[in-house]
Amino acid sequence: MPDSEDGISSSRFAGIRLKVESQLGATADEVVAVKSIGNGHYLVRLSPGFFRGIAAGDVIAYDERNKTAKIVERGGNVAVQVFHKGLARDVIESLKNTSVEIGGRVDGELESLVVLTFPVTVGFPAIESLLGALPEGGVEWEYGNVFDEEGNPLAWWQGAT
Structure with missing residues (x-):
């Protein structure tokens, strides 16, 4: 196929x-x-x-x-997990649509989680701007493959953007 x-x-x-x-x-x-x-x-x-x-x-x-x-x-993609509680469906749909518009994709969704993937070439500022537009209450997001367990940048993207 x-x-x-x-x-x-x-x-x-x-x-x-x-x-x-x-x-x-x-x-x-x-x-x-x-x-x-x-x-x-x-x-x-x-x-x-x-x-x-x-x-x-x-x-x-x-x-x-x-x-x-x-x-x-490394495949050159940034994983982002967006955990949410009580967000309106239209806010979630807007997040997913805007993610796609800037070059990302939706890789998974649960009742309180949206998993996004972006080519690193989209750039961290664009990703963070998108996520920063989410309502402050009831939302937490994190990069899935940008930091190690101690919170240090993995820096695998150096030279890729």
């Missing part, structure tokens, strides 16, 4: 389970959409909603036993 306009095949994705840990120490598995490319390596097809450190387009090495992923090659 051919890829769609945004480069994502409309056929069903394979999924791998990655372990996610909350700030309180609770763990759960997130199924992340991938395509196997051999030797335990996978192309991430959709940015995850909870697992940190990867985005759509990245190639990862998957450790099935520990349910972890290690970056093999």
Whole structure:
């Protein structure tokens, strides 16, 4: 089946389970959409909603036993998770539409979460301007693959913009 306009095949994705840990120490598995490319390596097809450190387009090495992923090659995309509570549906729709208008895409949505993916060439100022326009109450957003666990920039985008 051919890829769609945004480069994502409309056929069903394979999924791998990655372990996610909350700030309180609770763990759960997130199924992340991938395509196997051999030797335990996978192309991430959709940015995850909870697992940190990867985005759509990245190639990862998957450790099935520990349910972890290690970056093999960055795909040049920035993952953003927008957590919201009580936002009007039109605000969410506007966020999604504007994300697409500036070059991003919507990779997932739950009742209180929207997962966005942007080519790094869109630029952090444009992404932050979009997210800064959201109402202050009931919204938290974060980059999924820009900072390490200590909050330091990963800087994988240096020279890419």
